[in-house]
Amino acid sequence: MSNVRVKICGLSTETTLDAALDAGADLVGFVHFAKSPRHLSLEAAGRLAGRARGRAERVLLLVDPDDDLLAAAIEAVDPDLIQLHGRESPERVAFLRRHGGRPIMKALGIARAEDLAALAVWSDVADRLLLDAKPPPGAALPGGNGIAFDWDLLAQSRLPEHTMLSGGLDAANVAEALARTGLSAVDVSSGVEVRPGEKDPARIAAFVTAARRQPAMRRRG
Numbered sequence: 001m002s003n004v005r006v007k008i009c010g011l012s013t014e015t016t017l018d019a020a021l022d023a024g025a026d027l028v029g030f031v032h033f034a035k036s037p038r039h040l041s042l043e044a045a046g047r048l049a050g051r052a053r054g055r056a057e058r059v060l061l062l063v064d065p066d067d068d069l070l071a072a073a074i075e076a077v078d079p080d081l082i083q084l085h086g087r088e089s090p091e092r093v094a095f096l097r098r099h100g101g102r103p104i105m106k107a108l109g110i111a112r113a114e115d116l117a118a119l120a121v122w123s124d125v126a127d128r129l130l131l132d133a134k135p136p137p138g139a140a141l142p143g144g145n146g147i148a149f150d151w152d153l154l155a156q157s158r159l160p161e162h163t164m165l166s167g168g169l170d171a172a173n174v175a176e177a178l179a180r181t182g183l184s185a186v187d188v189s190s191g192v193e194v195r196p197g198e199k200d201p202a203r204i205a206a207f208v209t210a211a212r213r214q215p216a217m218r219r220r221g
């Protein structure tokens, strides 16, 4: 049995949430960011999170939340984990973790080897790290753009435990991504969609199967 952990992000319907849960996803993600095609109101995210309770870790994705939004989001959604996908500083991440009382997964944009230099700082303030491609110039979204970064940047680096790989993954490339990075946790959004915001149950199942087809030996994650 493979030990690869899989997160399906940007779920927005009961049907696709159930597809992720039935496929055995370890984490399911709900996006609360108005500019996103995957945006859910806190009420809708709360309904889906309730449906997933006990079956997977429920992740609420926020972008640069203020204190009031964090409090309202935790109250309405009761997530197991908050994913911060904005420009939050390490100090802000530490503050939100302390005040929210929930574990934090901090998303970091990676484009060059230098971007990995600060990982130790981030791992001191966040419970988990998510490595993603930097958004292209002018992109409307800070994540969920379906773009991969150069996985070989990670091959020689020491990565904190609980580091998850994301950015441009799909059923066709996830095996190679896992092998080249040595990580054992992956996150996908665009790669299991038919169009932005519309997840496909068959692609979700295929992604989970492809990620788990890997041998169990992993470096970390």
Ligand SMILES: O=C(O)c1ccccc1NCC(=O)[C@H](O)[C@H](O)COP(=O)(O)O
Pocket: 009, 010, 031, 033, 036, 037, 038, 039, 061, 063, 085, 130, 132, 141, 142, 143, 144, 145, 146, 147, 166, 167, 168, 169, 187, 188, 189, 190, 191
């Ligand atoms: O999905 C969004 O619309 C989104 C909006 C704002 C911030 C982050 C967002 N998504 C993050 C993710 O879905 C993933 O964690 C990651 O970026 C991988 O996405 P993809 O390359 O589409 O698989």
